[in-house]
Amino acid sequence: xxxxxxxxxxxxxxALSLPSLALFALMxxxxxxxxxxxxxxxxxxxxxVQSGFTLASYALVLGDSYYYEIFFRTGWIAALTTLxxxxxxxxxxxxxxxxxxxxxxxxxxxxxxxxxxxxxxRAFGWSLLLGPNGIxxxxxxxxxxxxxxxxxxxxxxxxxxxxxxxxxxxIPVWTSLQKLDPMVENAALSLNASQFTVMRRIVLPQITPGxxxxxxxxxxxxxxxxxxxxxxxxxxxxxVATLIYDEYLHELNWPLGAAIALALLVINLVVMLSYxxxxxxxxxxxxGRS
Amino acid sequence: xxFLILEGVSKYYGDFGALIDMNLSVxxxxxxxxxxPSGCGKTTTxxxxxxxxxxxxxxxxxxxxxxxxxxxxxRGLGIVFQSYALFPHMTVAENVSFxxxxxxxxxxxxxxxxxxxxxxxxxxxxxxxxxRELSGGQRQxxxxxxxxxxxxxxxxxxxxxxxLDAKLREEMQFELRxxxxxxxxxxxxxxxxxxxxxxxxxxxxxxxxGRATQIDAPYRLYEHPKTEFISxxxxxxxxxxxxxxxxxxxxxxxxxxxxxxxxxAGEFADGASVTVCxxxxxxxxxxxxxxxxxxxIEERFFLGSQWLYRVSSDLGELELSCANDGSAPxxxxxxxxxxxxxxxxxxxxxxx
Numbered sequence: 323x324x325x326x327x328x329x330x331x332x333x334x335x336x337a338l339s340l341p342s343l344a345l346f347a348l349m350x351x352x353x354x355x356x357x358x359x360x361x362x363x364x365x366x367x368x369x370x371v372q373s374g375f376t377l378a379s380y381a382l383v384l385g386d387s388y389y390y391e392i393f394f395r396t397g398w399i400a401a402l403t404t405l406x407x408x409x410x411x412x413x414x415x416x417x418x419x420x421x422x423x424x425x426x427x428x429x430x431x432x433x434x435x436x437x438x439x440x441x442x443x444r445a446f447g448w449s450l451l452l453g454p455n456g457i458x459x460x461x462x463x464x465x466x467x468x469x470x471x472x473x474x475x476x477x478x479x480x481x482x483x484x485x486x487x488x489x490x491x492x493i494p495v496w497t498s499l500q501k502l503d504p505m506v507e508n509a510a511l512s513l514n515a516s517q518f519t520v521m522r523r524i525v526l527p528q529i530t531p532g533x534x535x536x537x538x539x540x541x542x543x544x545x546x547x548x549x550x551x552x553x554x555x556x557x558x559x560x561x562v563a564t565l566i567y568d569e570y571l572h573e574l575n576w577p578l579g580a581a582i583a584l585a586l587l588v589i590n591l592v593v594m595l596s597y598x599x600x601x602x603x604x605x606x607x608x609x610g611r612s
Numbered sequence: 613x614x615f616l617i618l619e620g621v622s623k624y625y626g627d628f629g630a631l632i633d634m635n636l637s638v639x640x641x642x643x644x645x646x647x648x649p650s651g652c653g654k655t656t657t658x659x660x661x662x663x664x665x666x667x668x669x670x671x672x673x674x675x676x677x678x679x680x681x682x683x684x685x686x687r688g689l690g691i692v693f694q695s696y697a698l699f700p701h702m703t704v705a706e707n708v709s710f711x712x713x714x715x716x717x718x719x720x721x722x723x724x725x726x727x728x729x730x731x732x733x734x735x736x737x738x739x740x741x742x743x744r745e746l747s748g749g750q751r752q753x754x755x756x757x758x759x760x761x762x763x764x765x766x767x768x769x770x771x772x773x774x775x776l777d778a779k780l781r782e783e784m785q786f787e788l789r790x791x792x793x794x795x796x797x798x799x800x801x802x803x804x805x806x807x808x809x810x811x812x813x814x815x816x817x818x819x820x821x822g823r824a825t826q827i828d829a830p831y832r833l834y835e836h837p838k839t840e841f842i843s844x845x846x847x848x849x850x851x852x853x854x855x856x857x858x859x860x861x862x863x864x865x866x867x868x869x870x871x872x873x874x875x876x877a878g879e880f881a882d883g884a885s886v887t888v889c890x891x892x893x894x895x896x897x898x899x900x901x902x903x904x905x906x907x908x909i910e911e912r913f914f915l916g917s918q919w920l921y922r923v924s925s926d927l928g929e930l931e932l933s934c935a936n937d938g939s940a941p942x943x944x945x946x947x948x949x950x951x952x953x954x955x956x957x958x959x960x961x962x963x964x
Contacts, residue, residue: 505697508664511684512691513711513762523710527701 361580371576379581389565389582393589396562399476399551400544403483407540408533410484411491415532416525418492419499433492441486445553448482449473452554474556482550487543491536498532499525534601538594545590562586613676615640615798616661616766621670623656631656632822634670638766643792643799645809648819649845654802655770657819661800662768663687674765690759690767690797694774696751698743704730704754705739711762729761732791749780756788760795767792769801773808785812806846810834818842840963843889850890850930853962858882865959869926875957887962892920892931894956897948904949912944923950 361379364372383389418429436444451458452472459469472478502525510520551561560568562582569579614637623631631653638644646654659665661672663684672680679687699707705726712722730736733753743751752772759767772788773781789812792799803809809816810830818826818833826838837843840851854865856877863877865888873888880886898904907925919941921932932950942948 503695503697505693505695506699508684509691509693509697509758510699510710512662512664512687512689513758514685514688514714515710516685519714524699 357580357583361577361584363577365575365577370574379575379577380585382578383581383585392560392562392565393585395476395560396545396586397589397593399479399483399561400541402480403487403544404537404541406480406484407487407491408537411488411536412495412529412533414488415492415495415499415529418496419502430496434489436485437489441549442553444486445482445550448478448485448550449554452478452481473554474559476555476559478554479551479559479561482554483544483547486547486550487540490539490543491533494536494539495529495532498529502528530601534598538598541597542590542594545593546586614638615642615675616800617671617673618657618661619671619673621657621660621672622668623653623660623665624668629822631660631667634660634824636817636824636827638798638800640798641796643789643812643814644801645813645816646800646802646819647806647809647816647846648804650804651821652819653822654804654817654819656822658768658770658800658802661766662689662691688762688764690762690764692752692755692759692767692769692772694771696743696755696775698751698754698758700743703740703742704735704746704757707743707754708758708761711758715762725761729757732760732794733757748776749784752776752784753787756791760791760797763797765798767797767799769799771802771804773803773805781808788812810846816846818846836958837889837960840887840889840960843958843960848892848931848933850892850895852888852890852927854886854888856880856882856884856886856959865957867927871927873957874954875959876955877959880959885962886959889958889960890930890952890956892933893918895930895932895950895952896934897932897942898951900949901951904951907948907950909942909944909946909948912941914941923948925950 360371362375362377364374364376364378366372414433418426418433421429450456453459454469454471454473456473458472462468462470472481506528507520507524510524511517515523546563547561548563548567551559552564552567555561555564563586566579566583566586569575569582573579616636616638618634618636621631621634622629634653634657636644636657646657648654656665660667663679663682663686667680670680671678674687699710702710708726708729709722712725717725726739727736730739733756735750735753735757738746738750743754746754752775755772769788773784776784785808788801792812801809801813810833813830815827815829816833817824820839820841826833826842828836833842834847837846837849843849844851852867854867854873857864857866857872858877858881863875864872865875865877865886866872867888875888877886900906905925905927907923907930909921910924910929911922913920913922914936915933916936918933918935921934921942923930923932930950
């Protein structure tokens with residue numbers, strides 16, 4: 323009897339998590355497996371996708387500098403977006419944490435509000451602002467700078483990505499700021515530290531975990547963003563996600579699209595894991611987290 | 613001239629006076645406690661001295677230099693915060709080192725100073741630990757070491773012992789005093805614990821509703837409280853309302869029930885209403901005789917080193933404590949007679 327209850331209790335956690343496991347398997351693992359299979363299938367210009375095993379799609383991606391260029395562009399745009407999000411988001415979160423009662427909630431709402439609007443709508447909004455006759459260019463002309471081409475350039479993509487991704491940076495940083503004892507800053511000041519030193523040596527190291535997780539989220543989402551590069555980068559400025567979209571829906575070369583998608587996934591994983599290992603490792607040593 | 617002087621220092625939040633007209637002169641090397649219930653302005657006083665709270669009015673000078681409007685990071689005072697506020701991402705040694713680095717001290721000099729300071733607070737074995745790996749008492753000592761290593765002219769302690777359990781607290785009280793004696797730093801400590809204030813300070817500032825009501829040495833404060841509040845807040849006391857009666861043979865107080873107590877009325881005028889303060893340990897049991905007070909023991913408490921009795925008498929309910937000398941205590945509900953020496957009763961103005 324006791325044996326039976328023992329086994330029951332051992333399997334209970336698994337049984338309880340079964341629904342979510344099933345959902346995860348169905349929605350993530352299965353499509354991923356199918357995509358992997360697809361990437362090894364043959365493609366023929368006339369007959370479409372053929373069954374059989376081939377590495378042709380991978381060979382194509384690895385052998386053509388055209389794809390390297392797109393991967394490289396995706397990489398630096400995502401990295402630049404992450405960097406700007408750190409530079410803007412961290413001070414933003416700090417100011418937010420120092421705000422008084424009514425203002426704090428209001429500004430938190432302002433920061434989160436973009437998440438309530440569809441990415442497509444926001445991308446169109448930016449294309450209106452940054453277009454040749456958009457408000458930004460009108461201001462530039464009025465200031466005597468002259469018209470600047472922004473739409474369909476990396477600038478437009480980075481600006482819009484930063485706007486979309488900022489909440490994902492502010493929220494984790496804000497969370498780690500909440501854990502800070504405000505007296506710690508006063509303690510540093512009382513030891514003759516300047517405001518700048520307090521920021522650099524006391525506050526910054528303590529919000530590192532927030533910055534780390536924020537950077538990972540922003541980089542991952544930016545590198546795989548579709549709508550913004552699609553609408554603001556145009557036909558010529560391709561990023562990996564728009565390239566995959568084109569292979570699937572315009573070229574109908576599904577195996578190639580699948581191969582590029584998997585390559586993006588692998589690269590994203592490698593970047594995230596190594597970033598995590600390097601920085602989190604250094605941080606864990608100091609904060610004693612494993 | 614005194615080392616640290618506060619003249620009419622006040623702090624108002626709108627109309628609310630958190631600190632009103634504080635005057636205090638602290639001598640070099642003195643240990644001062646700011647004592648009072650929460651909200652009495654003691655922490656505001658400390659923060660004003662530290663420079664963490666800008667003052668509304670008044671003037672502060674340290675060693676002859678006006679520091680009233682000097683920012684925190686230029687005052688150079690050592691502060692131990694109630695939460696200790698250690699830098700969680702730095703080791704004990706790095707925490708202590710921070711203030712020295714800010715003073716641009718070269719590394720080898722820093723290392724000797726850190727080692728000396730950690731030895732003083734008995735933490736030399738824990739230099740490479742992080743604050744989260746330390747116990748409450750150890751963290752507190754790191755905070756003290758970090759504040760003291762910069763050799764501050766004044767050390768400010770904000771309820772430094774309130775986060776510790778009772779036993780450790782008592783140990784740390786004496787430890788704190790030992791360190792302060794050894795280093796000789798002028799120290800100002802905020803506390804709401806009267807026993808703590810009495811046991812380790814040279815002088816105690818009792819505060820009430822933003823004002824300092826008495827500044828005295830612990831013994832004088834205990835024996836000669838200026839107000840009814842102080843006499844009740846510092847130690848236990850029996851308070852008896854009465855009226856001064858002066859005659860040719862001397863002064864006395866007539867109590868509510870008509871009893872006369874022979875008391876030195878001091879500066880109180882004939883007929884003034886007063887409160888008589890009688891400390892429980894000044895009362896004693898005695899044989900029935902002329903002038904003794906008959907009573908009945910209501911309750912008895914054993915406190916280890918002493919007994920505390922609650923006695924009902926013609927003067928109302930009185931508390932009496934006596935040392936546990938090993939002999940059998942008086943039984944509950946027993947009839948007893950109380951007496952006290954004439955010079956132990958103190959008169960204060962009644963609380964309005």
